[in-house]
Amino acid sequence: MTTSGNGADAxxxxxxxxAALPPPEQDEFDRLRNLLFGDELRAAEAARARLTEIERQxxxxxxxxxxxxxxxxxxxRVAHALAGPVAHALGAAVRENRQVVVDTLFPVIGPLIRxxxxxxxxxxxxxxxxxxxSSFTLRGLKWRLxxxxxxxxxxxxxxxxxxxxxxxxxxxxxxxxxxxLRHESAPDLPALDAxxxxxxxxxxxxxxxxxxxxxxxxxxxxxxxxxxLVWVVQGPRANLACFMRxxxxxxxxxxxxxxxxxxxxxxxxxRLEQAPNDAALATAWHETLQPMALVRAAxxxxxxxxxxxxxxxxxxxxxxxxxxxxxxxxxAQRERWDDRIDALxxxxxxxxxxxxxxxxxxxxxKVTVRGLLDPDADSLxxxxxxxxxxxxxxxxxxxxxxxxxxxxxxxxxxxxxxxPAGVDSSVHDGVLELKGKAPDAWIALARERAGWVAGxxxxxxxxxxxxxxxxxxxxELATLAHRLPTLQVPFANDALLAAGxxxxxxxxxxxxxxxxxxxxxxxxxxxxxxxGSNDEVxxxxxxxxxxxxxxxxxxDTLAARGLDGGGQPIALGEDAANNRRAAYLRLDIxxxx
Amino acid sequence: MSAPAFKVCMLGDFGVxxxxxxxxxxxxxxxxxxxxxxxxxxDSKEMLSPQGAPIKFVVWDIAGRSALDAxxxxxxxxxxxxxxxxxxxxxxxxxxxxxxxxxxxxxxxxAVVALAVNKLDLVERWEVAPTTLAEIRRSLPVFETSAxxxxxxxxxxxxxxxxxxx
Numbered sequence: 001m002t003t004s005g006n007g008a009d010a011x012x013x014x015x016x017x018x019a020a021l022p023p024p025e026q027d028e029f030d031r032l033r034n035l036l037f038g039d040e041l042r043a044a045e046a047a048r049a050r051l052t053e054i055e056r057q058x059x060x061x062x063x064x065x066x067x068x069x070x071x072x073x074x075x076x077r078v079a080h081a082l083a084g085p086v087a088h089a090l091g092a093a094v095r096e097n098r099q100v101v102v103d104t105l106f107p108v109i110g111p112l113i114r115x116x117x118x119x120x121x122x123x124x125x126x127x128x129x130x131x132x133x134s135s136f137t138l139r140g141l142k143w144r145l146x147x148x149x150x151x152x153x154x155x156x157x158x159x160x161x162x163x164x165x166x167x168x169x170x171x172x173x174x175x176x177x178x179x180x181l182r183h184e185s186a187p188d189l190p191a192l193d194a195x196x197x198x199x200x201x202x203x204x205x206x207x208x209x210x211x212x213x214x215x216x217x218x219x220x221x222x223x224x225x226x227x228x229l230v231w232v233v234q235g236p237r238a239n240l241a242c243f244m245r246x247x248x249x250x251x252x253x254x255x256x257x258x259x260x261x262x263x264x265x266x267x268x269x270x271r272l273e274q275a276p277n278d279a280a281l282a283t284a285w286h287e288t289l290q291p292m293a294l295v296r297a298a299x300x301x302x303x304x305x306x307x308x309x310x311x312x313x314x315x316x317x318x319x320x321x322x323x324x325x326x327x328x329x330x331x332a333q334r335e336r337w338d339d340r341i342d343a344l345x346x347x348x349x350x351x352x353x354x355x356x357x358x359x360x361x362x363x364x365x366k367v368t369v370r371g372l373l374d375p376d377a378d379s380l381x382x383x384x385x386x387x388x389x390x391x392x393x394x395x396x397x398x399x400x401x402x403x404x405x406x407x408x409x410x411x412x413x414x415x416x417x418x419x420p421a422g423v424d425s426s427v428h429d430g431v432l433e434l435k436g437k438a439p440d441a442w443i444a445l446a447r448e449r450a451g452w453v454a455g456x457x458x459x460x461x462x463x464x465x466x467x468x469x470x471x472x473x474x475x476e477l478a479t480l481a482h483r484l485p486t487l488q489v490p491f492a493n494d495a496l497l498a499a500g501x502x503x504x505x506x507x508x509x510x511x512x513x514x515x516x517x518x519x520x521x522x523x524x525x526x527x528x529x530x531x532g533s534n535d536e537v538x539x540x541x542x543x544x545x546x547x548x549x550x551x552x553x554x555x556d557t558l559a560a561r562g563l564d565g566g567g568q569p570i571a572l573g574e575d576a577a578n579n580r581r582a583a584y585l586r587l588d589i590x591x592x593x
Numbered sequence: 594m595s596a597p598a599f600k601v602c603m604l605g606d607f608g609v610x611x612x613x614x615x616x617x618x619x620x621x622x623x624x625x626x627x628x629x630x631x632x633x634x635x636d637s638k639e640m641l642s643p644q645g646a647p648i649k650f651v652v653w654d655i656a657g658r659s660a661l662d663a664x665x666x667x668x669x670x671x672x673x674x675x676x677x678x679x680x681x682x683x684x685x686x687x688x689x690x691x692x693x694x695x696x697x698x699x700x701x702x703x704a705v706v707a708l709a710v711n712k713l714d715l716v717e718r719w720e721v722a723p724t725t726l727a728e729i730r731r732s733l734p735v736f737e738t739s740a741x742x743x744x745x746x747x748x749x750x751x752x753x754x755x756x757x758x759x
Contacts, residue, residue: 174671175671176670176671177600177651177670177671177672177673178600178635178651178653178671179598179599179600179651179671180598193636193637195598195635195637195649195651196635196636196637196651197635198635198651199600199635199637199651199653200633200634200635202635203632203633203635203653203668206664206667206668206670207632207633207664209667210663210664210667211664273597273598276595276597276598277595277597
């Protein structure tokens, strides 16, 4: 008898083979067959029995398998054993029964997609909000200027600035206990109680999930306090909490999720409480969770990276520009000053009667003019005022001298010779030329002195003698003095005016007034005397009375016509020798003192 | 190698002194003013077990409650040890602590547990009878503690450390 297998299955097969042997009363044929093929027949029967049993076991397998898997529990060996076939089965199912897989996963995929879209929209809204908020602020204007300067869209500049962030801490936290599995911090940050922080974060997450999550598996994803932002990425066994400042890019969350998936893969079957002491995990997590590594992996500069960037050249360029502008302004001012000083120097050098010996100038502060100045030269005041030297203080240090400049010599000659109004003077090459009319006395004086004027080499005098107004007046006055006694007012008798006497009175008045007008010009004092005369007829006494009467009459008549005796009444006189019945006016002239 | 960390939850009725015990244990301070805890406050402290092994306690000071609700149960999740706290001057707080222990067993079947009967400095006003404590000691380690003086506090945590470390 052959043996087949071990245990119960083999025994059952043997029993079946024994049962197949023929009874003793079997016919010869059967006995012969048994003799010839007994062993084979028994083997065949045993094989049949085994096949029957295997079929039975296979039929029972679907009922037994779930029980066996349940009994195995979460044994790692079972999970490992199933991992490959399940993965292949899933692949085959996706290839061959895609719709069934899609329908099955739909309840899971839907929320995942919605969550992803919501996250993307939230990031987009945050970016848009940032852009809108920053549009009208000082920072926004600065960004606009930067965009204009760089020739890039404003949105790009906004995104660039808003994506500046810094990761301070990263915690890997056991999901259930809240214990820290790994903690990484940015350099130069003060130490903190990571366990307490992780615990509180877990507790807050529990609180939020229990309070508002309504048991739907929702959990705390992010929290923000002031400038600090905490992102929590949930995993089945551990959570990742990232403490940041600034506005991180949406891609960072995806990176954190990826890191957390890698961590879960690395954890494998390891108990969480053993993870912190696993050196290999510690090294791996240090590399993947380090803030700098995360920032680098996120592909966007953060605040730390910004600190490592070479400093912007703009401030330096701006300073250089300012310095250049300052220099340009300085040199422009200096040029303007120099131009004005040059112009001033030219004017001073051209100024008659002034010899410029030095011009010291401190730009826009002080100017000192040194030179020789003729007293008869024009003042420098006008030139200095027109020089437009701003608030610069101007000093003139002048030494006296005599200029031979024609203009100055002419002025000096005019001053020294006291040119009368009728004489013109000019100087050319030291030749003083005098033209016009002047009194004889001045002409004589000028002839004597003109050659003495400094700077005059020669005098050309063409001045004609001018009449003396005093003498003229005196001459006319003398003429009047002779004429007035000839203008005799005729009387018919004692005091009766003869015919034609009125016109004689008019002539006397005109001549007397002319004499009064000439008196000042002739430098003379004049006096009028009304003189009466008579003919030979009559007694002396009567004639004397008539003479007095006629003299009185003429004096009164002239006074009535506005003629006086120089503030005094016209004096009365007699002329007995005239032998005419008349009265006349006598003019007496006395030279003024 | 860093000290292994264990989550310890403080459980007990209102005003029994859970926060004061944590303050005494973590910061060696005591504030006589009573401020009720809202939610939970987490602290941590590293110490040496009686056997000389370093151990870190992450202490969850859960707000006082007479019964465990869903949120309280969440806070217990993943805890390695429970420190029940009762007020020796209020016998009722002892039954609350034991009741909380019963409720927490569902979530934490394997957690290490110790009972701190607090306010030993007010022992003359204690309502909890020594016989009662003796009875409880049969199934739980019991410590008579005073957050004010610090008596028994370190010992309670040391007992937890002994039981937690292999």
